[in-house]
Amino acid sequence: MKFIDLLRTAIGNTFRSKARTVLTVIAIFIGSFTLTLTSGIGTGVNDYIDKTVAAFGNDNALFVQKVSEQSTSGAGQDDGPTEYNPDDANVRMGFGSMSGLSDSDIAKIEKIDGVESVDPMYMVTPKYLEAANGKKFTLSLGSPPEADGLQLEAGKTPDRAKDEILLPASWVEPLGLGSSQDAVGKTVKITIGNAVDEDKAFTVTVSGVSQASLAGSSDNPIPSAGLNKKLYDYQVSGSPRKIPNSYFTATATVDDASKLGAVKSQLADESMMGSTVEDQLGMFRAVINGIVWILNSFAIIALLAAGFGIVNTLLMSVQERTREIGLMKALGMSGGKVFGLFSLEAIFIGFLGSAIGAAVGVAAGSIISGVLSGGLLSGLPGLSLFLFDPLKTLLIILAVMFIAFLAGTIPAVRAARQDPITALRYE
Template sequence: MKAPALVAAALGNTLRSKLRTALTVLAIVIGGFTLTATSGLSAGISQTVDDMVAGYGEEEQLFVMNASAMGMGEDAGPGPQEYDPDSGGQTSEFGQEMLTEEDIEFIEGIDGVTNVDPIFFVSPDFLETSDGEQYQLNDMGIPANGPTMDLVAGELPEREAMEVTVPDTWLTLFDDGEDHQNIDPEAALGETVEIGISNMAYEQESVEAEIVGVSTQNLAGSGGAPMPSHALNDQLYEIQTSGSGVDQPDAFIQAMADVDNLDANLDQVTGELQDAGLVGLTLEDQLGIIQGVIDAIAWVLYGFALIALLAASFGIVNTLLMSVQERTREIGLMKALGMSSGKVFGLFSLEAVVIGIFGSIIGVVSGLVVGFIADGILTGSEGPLGDVGGLTLFALDPMALGVITAVILLIAFVAGTLPAARAARKDPIEALRYE
């Protein structure tokens, strides 16, 4: 029996008991579906992270923070930490330890660092629109967030200009119509606002700024609050620390360090920062935290899918063992007519592979269909994740799909070897006598 005839016979034999085959295939479909959905989820989040990193541009920068603020200091751990009166550090209103002027000078002195941009922490009180209405400003972004932001209109604030971006959830403040649905983000561009902030004596002052961009909150959490330019942020900080009659030492929530040839100097620069109790993160490092969480979830789902495929393999063994039992006389006849044990083994192994092919095709295709539909629904404009800018939940990964299909076929083949070996060992005379 030639190979094409062997394949045709395997296909026909598989379809003899349609219900039994269908139930076995269903178990494989569940595993294939889960593997496909999981790989698509992982690929979607990876694509989102890659897009955000690509949007960062050509600048080679590190986000530098105090290691203790990241929970990475030598004494970091659960419970209260010992107070060091010689540290000279300050904390933000959220308890985050700040960088000092000495820290900034140290960063500037590291070989390979060409420029350091310290970022002040400010906590404004309100934002006032051109019609005099004031709105509480519970949160304010920092200029360092600029590279990670996803803009739906306009551009990022220029460094030395008194400019600000606002999130798309604030667009209703700049819409004169009664219907606030589908507001054009361009409507807010060019608007002038006043940002009010209290000094150390609890006296309020305000600074005028122009809206130059509209952002949408993305997966990294950036873009969900107004973000000032460096000049505006510095002006607000100057007001915030005035009024006490006592000079306040400057403190910075973080610093942006430009590094010459970042890829080559990354280990050396981050090593020196670590020795000084600081931590330097690239944008990819920061977004990698999100990627790490998704990867951990993906591996758990991969585990469940493999368990499902393991259960399906026992179904294949059971199906083919029953088939061998039912076709004992047929096997004896084939051998009596000159079919070798190797071809008998190949026939039953092919039947197992055919079951795997059916299961993998249905599982992978259904996983892709459900994945893309779910992505469209969840991340669409009306979906629960529609406000998360630049988010892709599900993406096609051809290499992963190829691996999934190969794994399913391998499992099916291995599962079919036991029944196939049993069939190949049948004695033709004894098989023909079987009732």
């Protein structure tokens, strides 16, 4: 009997007991369906993160922040207060203060081997932003270097040398600027106070409108580097004494990506922390991958249950077809071909469940992804919650078929070992 004849016979035998076969296929379907969906979630979210990271265009950029000595390992309450260092800079926030980078810190970063350039970000706290319609809004500014990695709905990122600002898409309508395209080129006013609380309004031009993203300060307007420096200079003016520069963060560009680890280590020795965009988004990636693995475990449990179903289905089939097996062997069919016949039945059952489960999973995921993209996830343009890789889907089908083959091994071996004389006498 040729392979094609074995395959036809196996497919025909599979439907002898339709009820048992259907129930087993349903169990396999559940596992395959779940694996396909979870694979789609992992692929979709990781693809979005990869695109976000790639949008920044510079894999060699490190975002550097000061690490407070009180927050470092071993600096607990029992260690007592930290000695005051006049060279340390504190950035005042609305809820208190935090350790910032000083000019000496910037100089230390510049001296680290492999660091090509350092772009510090001044911590600016404006009072409010005033739109052309006269409405005023509280304002927290994002980091100028982060603008380069954001996807834009209209316009361009702010020019470093000009008084420009990048607005989030969610700000356009409240500011009365019309559409995103209409907002580009229009002006708004930023009012900020100095050291003696004298207010001054700065007129700035809207250079572009950004989409929402997992990275960057996409929920906050982002000023150009020049505007950020101008606002900071006024913020510290008016004081009878010189106020030392303090920076919330700095962007260090490393000349070779292979040196990133070494630069991070040297920054840590100086009580500073450096992280790439990939590091910052790593938490999202880890959480999503963790959820995917948890869901995959449930799918694997379903497949194990389906495996026992295949064993039960084929064992009963072997018992019911004992005389038939004896007749086939008496007519010259070898034990290997009998084994192959029952193995092909198991594989075919696995193929039915996995192929249908994968197809339904892809269809359901695509529909759900489309609905969410236009609704709940509309704030994250470009994110497809379910994104299916044909190769991964094929691997799921093949893996389930292999599990089915393993499950069918015991019944197939039992069938192959049947003694033809004893089998023909079976009632």
